[in-house]
Amino acid sequence: MNKRHIAAAAAALALSITLAACSGSGDDSGSSASATAMSHIHGLGIDPSDQRLYVATHAGVYTPDAKGEPQLVGDSTDDFxxxxxxxxxxxxxxxxxxxxxNKGLIKSTDAGKTWKALSLSGQSDxxxxxYAHGAVYGYDSTAGLLRTSKDGATWKDGAQLQAFDIAVSPKDxxxxxxxxxxxxARSSDGGKTFAKGTQPVMAFLSWRxxxxxxxxxxxxGFHRSEDGGASWTKTATVPGGQPQALTAVDAEHVLAATGIGVYESKDGGNSWKQRLAVDSPTNP
Known part of the structure; x- marks a missing residue:
């Protein structure tokens, strides 16, 4: 095995370990609610209406309070x-x-305060x-396939594959x-089929x-592509090492979560500022 293949295998193994650590749904006894939540981050977003940060975690959705500390949104402590x-x-x-x-697909129209079940309850995770082009695109880990829905209730099943994250072109x-x-891995038919994955190995993608x-x-390592993934440029390394989530808000505004914090960049990933600290389960 040459050096390139060894590096690729090591990266794939590190990715598998990272995602396995974040995929459990058991109880984290012995930690405070905020420490448990902020040590297992699965998603990030900015509400366009007020530019507030939202962090989806192993124990609910959180947003910074007036002091910049994580505050539970609503009363759900489910694993998002x-x-x-x-x-x-x-x-x-x-x-x-x-x-x-499994929760299936759920929807909130009040910024996470309450949630309504839409479809696949008890079936899909x-x-x-x-969300792009007026449709929901989802990787269903239970069935191992790409699914799309225009209304969140009925779904079109796409290809089966072992994926970690998905991103949809904002143009196509x-x-x-x-x-x-x-x-x-790339699909040019809306997820019906995917070509075999090609280097580089990425944990998460986001495309706005x-x-x-x-x-x-x-x-x-944080990377940017200006040609739809044909070539990549590494611009920085997000503090904290192994990533937990990535979301591009627009062309320059990006959010990333690692093992030590939620970070924000407003210059396309060249520089990063911590928005929320993450409590390690081993260092509460």
Whole structure:
């Protein structure tokens, strides 16, 4: 095995370990509520109506309070795995109820205060959700396939694949990217089929502007592509190493979560500022 293949295998293994650590739905006894929540982040978003940050976690959705400390939104402490902000105060999510099981697709129209079940309750756990072109795109980890829905109630099943995250082109509704252990897999038919993943290996992707596709690798390296993933430029390393989530708000505004914090960049990932600290389970 040559050095390049060894590096790729190591990156894939690190990614698998990272995501396995974040996918459990059990109880984290012995930690405070905020420490437990902020040590397992699964999604990030900014509400366009007021530019407030929202963090989807293993124990509910949180937002910074007046002092910049994480505050639970609403009263749900369920495990929010997939999470995306669609538009003003409108969020989609998935995951596990606190007592176990699968939530299917759920929706909030009051910025996470309350949630309504839309479909696939008890059946599906979407580990990645994206809202684009008036549709929900989801990677259903339970079935291992890409699904799309215009109304959140009825779904079109796409390809089966082992994916970690998905991103949809802001220009072309048929162009969908997925991160896999082999690299980035590409679909040009709306997720019906995917080509085999190609290097580089990325943990998460986010795509809000045509010339600003962002990716974060398993070690926290932050990358930008201006040509839809054909080539990449590493611009920085997000503090904290292994990533937990990535969301591009627009062409220059990006959010990333690692093991030590939620970070924000407003210059396309060249510099980062911590928005919220993350409490390590081993260092409460």
């Amino acid at each position: 795995m997939g999470f995306t902000v669609a538009q003003d105060q409108t969020f989609y999510a998935s995951g596990h109820p606190s007592q176990g099981g 979407f580990h990645s959700l994206d 509704p048929d162009l969908v990217l997925a991160t896999t252990a082999d690299g980035i 502007a045509q010339d600003a596709l962002y990716g974060i690798d398993p070690s926290g």
